[in-house]
Amino acid sequence: MTGPNPYDYIWWLASRASGIVALGLITGSVGLGLLMASKLVRRRGLKPKLMKLHEHLALTGLVSIAVHGLTLLGDRWLNPGLAGIAIPFTMSYRPLFTGLGIVAAYLAALLGLSFYARRRIGTRVWRRMHRATIVVYALGVVHALGAGTDAVTIWFRLFLLLSGAPILFLFLMRVMPAPARTVATVEGERA
Amino acid sequence: MTRTIATVAVCTFLVAWLFLASQLRAGHDPALGPASPPAKHAAAATHNSAPVLVTRTSGGG
Numbered sequence: 001m002t003g004p005n006p007y008d009y010i011w012w013l014a015s016r017a018s019g020i021v022a023l024g025l026i027t028g029s030v031g032l033g034l035l036m037a038s039k040l041v042r043r044r045g046l047k048p049k050l051m052k053l054h055e056h057l058a059l060t061g062l063v064s065i066a067v068h069g070l071t072l073l074g075d076r077w078l079n080p081g082l083a084g085i086a087i088p089f090t091m092s093y094r095p096l097f098t099g100l101g102i103v104a105a106y107l108a109a110l111l112g113l114s115f116y117a118r119r120r121i122g123t124r125v126w127r128r129m130h131r132a133t134i135v136v137y138a139l140g141v142v143h144a145l146g147a148g149t150d151a152v153t154i155w156f157r158l159f160l161l162l163s164g165a166p167i168l169f170l171f172l173m174r175v176m177p178a179p180a181r182t183v184a185t186v187e188g189e190r191a
Numbered sequence: 192m193t194r195t196i197a198t199v200a201v202c203t204f205l206v207a208w209l210f211l212a213s214q215l216r217a218g219h220d221p222a223l224g225p226a227s228p229p230a231k232h233a234a235a236a237t238h239n240s241a242p243v244l245v246t247r248t249s250g251g252g
Contacts, residue, residue: 002216003215003216003217003218003220003223004215004216004220004223005216006211006212006213013211013212013215014208016211017204017205017207017208020203020207021203021204021207024203025196025200053192056192056193056196057196059193060193060196060200063200064200064204067204149221149222150211152221153221
């Protein structure tokens with residue numbers, strides 16, 4: 001049994017492949033960001049290296065997101081047009097989930113590139129903004145599951161599960177209240 | 192570091208593209224569904240079907 005010629009679907013396959021790469025890079029960047037924020041990394045000299053890696057993963061992720069959208073322009077079957085890939089919720093194919101993907105892309109660009117304007121906008125404001133980056137990841141996953149052709153495959157779900165589990169763990173570590181021992185120490189000091 | 196990450200990203204993209212293309216070629220693409228049998232198999236099936244022998248050209252008899 002042979003299927004269709006892949007060269008007839010070259011742009012569609014390119015968009016899917018770049019979407020996978022983009023999700024992987026954003027997952028890596030968000031994961032590293034959460035890891036550094038969790039203070040689990042204490043080895044001297046490691047944090048600046050991780051910071052650099054975090055930054056470059058994010059930038060390459062942004063390029064991949066752009067490639068993911070732009071390659072769809074060449075797809076003869078979907079034929080989304082410039083408006084379809086640039087204006088959220090206007091694409092004929094699964095408008096909600098493709099729209100969420102476009103919103104995630106804009107948020108990723110805004111929050112990622114705000115790093116270079118942090119002196120102008122103020123570090124405190126930038127930090128607050130940067131914490132919302134987890135929303136980009138969450139929207140990216142929802143977009144992939146809702147609009148992604150490969151969302152039904154086992155390998156893709158396994159990829160989401162294996163990459164999402166550490167992110168969820170690190171995110172919960174970040175948002176959960178202080179550990180019980182700290183509370184207990186404070187209580188002890190009060191008594 | 193930028194060059195390394197960009198190289199890894201491009202290589203991953205190519206591997207993913209080739210994987211998706213081979214999946215499509217094999218007829219296992221999740222969107223396009225199972226592949227239809229190749230034309231030569233269909234043609235062979237037509238040739239192998241039992242010949243119809245016409246014994247009558249009119250009714251009755």
